[in-house]
Amino acid sequence: MTQRKKxxxxxxxxxxxxxxxxxxxxxxxxxxxxxxELASRMHITASQxxxxxxxxxxxxxxxxxYNVKMLHAEIGNILGLGQELSCVLIGAGNLGHAVANxxxxxxxxxxxxxxxxxxxxxxxxxxxxxxxxxxxxxxPFIQKNQIKIAMLTIPAVSVKELIDDIxxxxxxxxxNFSYLDMEVPADVALVNVHLSDSLMTLxxxxxxxxxxxxxx
Amino acid sequence: MTQRKKxxxxxxxxxxxxxxxxxxxxxxxxxxxxxxELASRMHITASQxxxxxxxxxxxxxxxxxYNVKMLHAEIGNILGLGQELSCVLIGAGNLGHAVANxxxxxxxxxxxxxxxxxxxxxxxxxxxxxxxxxxxxxxPFIQKNQIKIAMLTIPAVSVKELIDDIxxxxxxxxxNFSYLDMEVPADVALVNVHLSDSLMTLxxxxxxxxxxxxxx
DNA sequence: TAGATTGTTAATCGATTAACAATC
DNA sequence: TAGATTGTTAATCGATTAACAATC
Numbered sequence: 001m002t003q004r005k006k007x008x009x010x011x012x013x014x015x016x017x018x019x020x021x022x023x024x025x026x027x028x029x030x031x032x033x034x035x036x037e038l039a040s041r042m043h044i045t046a047s048q049x050x051x052x053x054x055x056x057x058x059x060x061x062x063x064x065x066y067n068v069k070m071l072h073a074e075i076g077n078i079l080g081l082g083q084e085l086s087c088v089l090i091g092a093g094n095l096g097h098a099v100a101n102x103x104x105x106x107x108x109x110x111x112x113x114x115x116x117x118x119x120x121x122x123x124x125x126x127x128x129x130x131x132x133x134x135x136x137x138x139x140p141f142i143q144k145n146q147i148k149i150a151m152l153t154i155p156a157v158s159v160k161e162l163i164d165d166i167x168x169x170x171x172x173x174x175x176n177f178s179y180l181d182m183e184v185p186a187d188v189a190l191v192n193v194h195l196s197d198s199l200m201t202l203x204x205x206x207x208x209x210x211x212x213x214x215x216x
Numbered sequence: 217m218t219q220r221k222k223x224x225x226x227x228x229x230x231x232x233x234x235x236x237x238x239x240x241x242x243x244x245x246x247x248x249x250x251x252x253e254l255a256s257r258m259h260i261t262a263s264q265x266x267x268x269x270x271x272x273x274x275x276x277x278x279x280x281x282y283n284v285k286m287l288h289a290e291i292g293n294i295l296g297l298g299q300e301l302s303c304v305l306i307g308a309g310n311l312g313h314a315v316a317n318x319x320x321x322x323x324x325x326x327x328x329x330x331x332x333x334x335x336x337x338x339x340x341x342x343x344x345x346x347x348x349x350x351x352x353x354x355x356p357f358i359q360k361n362q363i364k365i366a367m368l369t370i371p372a373v374s375v376k377e378l379i380d381d382i383x384x385x386x387x388x389x390x391x392n393f394s395y396l397d398m399e400v401p402a403d404v405a406l407v408n409v410h411l412s413d414s415l416m417t418l419x420x421x422x423x424x425x426x427x428x429x430x431x432x
Numbered sequence: 433t434a435g436a437t438t439g440t441t442a443a444t445c446g447a448t449t450a451a452c453a454a455t456c
Numbered sequence: 457t458a459g460a461t462t463g464t465t466a467a468t469c470g471a472t473t474a475a476c477a478a479t480c
Binding site for chain 1: 435436437438439440
Binding site: 224226227260261262263264267277278279280 | 450455
């Protein structure tokens with residue numbers, strides 16, 4: 001565990017981007033990078049790079065910059081990658097299928113241990129090697145396998161029914177795709193992916209650009 | 217077109233949430249709401265609600281609050297919903313399937329007119345009533361049908377190859393799921409959905425909570 | 433050593449919150 | 457009218473950027 005003080009949401013959201021760009025540098029066999037170069041690749045300022053990193057420690061060296069390999073490892077560590085995180089996927093519809101088959105997640109340590117749905121037509125089918133189970137078996141499964149993360153790709157109404165129970169069963173992190181602003185206890189981590197919201201901001205931006213064009 | 221001045225990204229991202237909560241109020245047959253009530257439902261401050269809305273106009277009435285139906289319509293209008301937006305979906309893998317089948321988008325005006333992939337095994341199959349076409353036919357399709365939005369559910373390398381061409385062909389909005397920080401001209405709207413990044417922030421938050429617990 | 437570049441403090445900028453006069 | 461609640465200005469808070477001494 002590397003973090004010390006409360007780190008702002010803005011910084012946390014940039015961490016995976018740092019990690020991604022450092023991965024690319026690593027692939028390109030680049031040994032060192034200055035805050036300036038890294039910043040220009042990411043379209044942010046060098047100041048911001050240094051401020052962000054110094055939330056977690058002084059990883060650089062004056063006159064030299066940052067060692068790519070070392071910084072990559074440090075940020076991976078800060079993000080808590082590498083360690084295996086056991087997950088359940090709740091909802092085996094189209095989005096659930098996409099999540100279940102996304103190999104990238106497993107590479108980062110997220111291991112889906114069980115897939116659940118309440119649609120009889122889907123139960124007992126196989127997705128990426130796992131048999132879809134009925135939601136009735138979800139709670140004992142979480143307890144027995146000490147699952148820490150739930151990926152929710154079911155409708156909002158179903159989430160409302162399940163959420164208290166899965167948290168009580170031991171879920172500590174929720175990756176929520178449902179169209180719902182939920183509240184969770186302070187010791188449970190929640191990250192929302194609201195695809196509809198995201199698409200609506202695209203509509204807004206399209207309009208804005210068109211509007212600006214019309215008025216010179 | 218309702219917007220006047222430059223509205224901050226933070227506000228834009230909250231607009232779909234306002235819209236969503238107002239939809240719920242509407243469904244619940246609630247006629248009016250104060251900034252205070254709306255704020256507490258959304259877990260933000262009443263001040264923020266009033267500041268946000270006043271970026272676009274004075275939609276409320278002193279002593280009364282906001283008319284739900286009217287405010288809902290206004291925000292829908294600000295977001296540019298209702299009008300039909302023609303889209304192409306590029307990438308018919310698992311994520312592409314999920315996007316193509318997500319009825320919610322069509323309800324908001326996003327109409328997928330064509331689906332493209334470069335995998336021969338997928339070309340000519342049907343997804344949600346549309347036949348998957350080869351990527352070779354993409355550019356003429358965009359031009360002929362005056363498509364404005366591209367939804368990218370293909371790998372980053374493929375995006376790099378396509379991006380300049382589709383913009384030249386007339387694409388004005390990009391909804392990008394690929395693991396790539398791309399640059400687009402100022403008159404093209406870009407919204408990224410980086411699922412891996414999102415999941416990594418969940419890992420971070422899990423670690424943080426555990427860390428805080430250990431140190432009291 | 434001289435040059436480069438960090439870590440960090442200070443300045444600026446922008447977003448959020450508070451306060452209150454206007455007004456329905 | 458009195459009470460409620462907005463619209464809006466001012467105050468605060470936090471995040472970003474600039475500057476520069478420390479140092480490799």
